[in-house]
Amino acid sequence: MSRAGAEFEAFLRRRGLRMTRQRRAILEEILGSRSHLTADHLEERLRRAGERAAKATVYRTLAMLVEGGLLEAHDFGGGTTYYEPILDRDHHDHMVCIGCGRITEFRSPAIEELQDEQARSHRFTPVTHSLKIFGYCARCVRRRSPGTPPRRLPGPAGPVPASQPSGPIRGRPR
Amino acid sequence: MSRAGAEFEAFLRRRGLRMTRQRRAILEEILGSRSHLTADHLEERLRRAGERAAKATVYRTLAMLVEGGLLEAHDFGGGTTYYEPILDRDHHDHMVCIGCGRITEFRSPAIEELQDEQARSHRFTPVTHSLKIFGYCARCVRRRSPGTPPRRLPGPAGPVPASQPSGPIRGRPR
DNA sequence: ATAGTTGCAAACTTTTTGCAGTGCC
C-alpha cells in the first residue's frame, strides 16, 4: 500500500473510523491524478474506473483527507474547490491564468520567510497561508494582446475586473 | 461629493449607466464603514440608515464598484465575499484569525517584489494577487493555548483542519 | 452485534437571473 494509504488508515484508526471500499477508491484516484481535481471530477473518474461513490461520500472523504493532511483544498476563484495531494510534495503556491484557467505552481522560500516575519511582527501565529497570483500565462498574453475580453473564471464577485486600478499588483482575491 | 463618488459617476457615465439613489446609498455606506463588509451587512446597514436596496441591487452595484476599481472583493474562506474600499489606500494583504475571525492587514513591498519576480521568471503577466495568512491572533493564542477547538469559519471544505500537518506553514487555502 | 458508512434526496447558502414595473437623463 502506498505511503498515503497507510497514513490515511492510521488517521482513521486513530479516530475509530473505518477503511471502506469507497474511501480507498477515492484516495487512489486522487493520488493517481496529477493534481487539482474537483469533487465532480473525482466522482466521474471513479465511475470511469469502475468504482462508484455518491457525491456526498466524495465530499465527506475529501474533507477527511484534508483534515488528515493528505490533501490541500484550493479555491482558485471559480466557486469550486480543487483538491491536491500534498504528501511527499514541496509546499508551493499558484499562479492562475484568467485567460485559460491554467494553474502554474511556483515555490519561493524567500516569500515564506517574509510571511513568517510579518506574522511575527503582528504577534500572529500562522497556521497556513494561501498565495495566488492571477494574470495571464505566456500563451494567453501572446494570443490576446490586442485586447480580447477575459474569459469568465475566478472572482468571488464575478469576472475579473476590467479596469485594473493603479499601483502595484493589487490584491484582488478569489 | 467624495472623490469616490465622482470616480464612480465618471465610471457610470463612461458606460452610459445612471447614478441612482440606491447606487449612491450603497457607495456611501461602504465608504463610511471601516472595511470588510458583505453584501448582507450592507443591505442591513442600508436599512438601518433609512435607505433600502434589494439584495440583487446590492450585488449588482458591488460588482460595478469592483469593476470600477473602487472596491476590492475578498474571500476569507467562509464562503462569503467581503468588500473593501481601496481608493486612497495602500495595497495590503490579510491575516485571518481562525479563532475569532479578526482580520489584520499587513504590507510587505518585499513580498510584492518577490511575487513579480516569480511571475517574470514563469513568463506570467500578473494582474492581481491574493495573499492570506490563516492562523491565530495574539488574543486567541492566549485564550486557547490549552487546545480549544477552533471555531467554524473559513475553509472551502468546511472547518479548519484539526490536525495541521508538518512542514512549514503549508498553504492550505480558503 | 455494534457502531460507523453509504446513497439518495432534500436542505442550504450565497449569488445570479428573468421579468414587469419604475425612474433617470
Add this chain to the structure above:
DNA sequence: GGCACTGCAAAAAGTTTGCAACTAT
C-alpha cells in the same frame, strides 16, 4: 420618452445534512 434600473421571486451551483439501509470490525 427611451432605456437603464429596481425589486421580487425563481434559478443556479456547490456543498452539507437527515435518514434508512448497509457493512467493516
